[in-house]
Amino acid sequence: MAQNTNEAGAADERDGARTAPAEGRVAVVTGAGSGIGRAVALELAAAGWQVVLAGRRLEALDETARRSGHRTEGRTAVPVPADVTRPDEVDALFATVRERFGRLDLLFNNAGTFGRPGPLEDLSYDDWRAVVDVNLTGSFLCAQAAFRAMKEQDPQGGRIINNGSVSAHAPRPHSIAYTATKHAMTGLTKSLSLDGRPYRIACGQIDIGNAATEMTGRMQTGILQANGETAVEPVMDAADVARTVVHMAQLPLEANVQFATVMATNMPYVGRG
Helix, strand or coil, rough: CCCCCCHHHHHHHHHHCCCCCCCCCCEEEEECCCCHHHHHHHHHHHHEEEEEEEEEEEEHHHHHHHHHCCCCCCCCCEEECCCCCCCHHHHHHHHHHHHHHHCCCCEECCCCCCCCCCCCCHCHHHHHHHHHHHHHHHHHHHHHHHHHHHHCCCCEEEEEEEECCCHCCCCCCCCCCHHHHHHHHHHHHHHHHHHHHHEEEEEEEEEEEEEEHHHHHHHHHHHEEECEEEEECCCCCCCHHHHHHHHHCCCCCCCCCCCEECCCCCCCCCCCC
């Protein structure tokens, strides 16, 4: 039976409403010089977003921008060196976004470090602080700056996506600093979601397991398991994670993926330990 043209038009309109157009929208990606951050930045740029690339190493950010294919125009991928553990540099990062683009639609709060693995009793205070400063304090500082921008801009609102980990649910051996910060990231996500409601600020979290990046190199050579054995673990392409982040980012602000888990299918996470 042929579909009524009015019905077809309404269906098309409903389908279009499920994702917000990316053209002209502005995203900040932290840790954009490598790994998941680079993959997400490239996927956002390919989808038409203006992407501000944040990270400590300018040469790595420039490489991400070059790979985006738009470096010479300086519009789609803009490197801005910033250390997320330093409040003054975070403030400068978001001031640059405001001055250059006039608004912010998305923060992918991605910068993080696993830290030095080893027995809990041997973890130094400095090693603990190094992980907490990047993974938790850095994420808070960036989220706070993004929240302020999204609350003050017109039209009001935006989205924050935090990079969690399957370690937010089940730890690996010898990972207490990393695991503690990823559990804390879940609390950060929930609080941002609640506090953002009056201002059309949505917040979600993506928990990633075994994406093939520099950080997960040990998975492919053998990593300590909960039973004390060492085993090689499957990994997945970081681009598969990036596509999930872009899907979350392009939902209208009336919809939100609160928590998503993307993992290598056969990694020993379900039933770990």
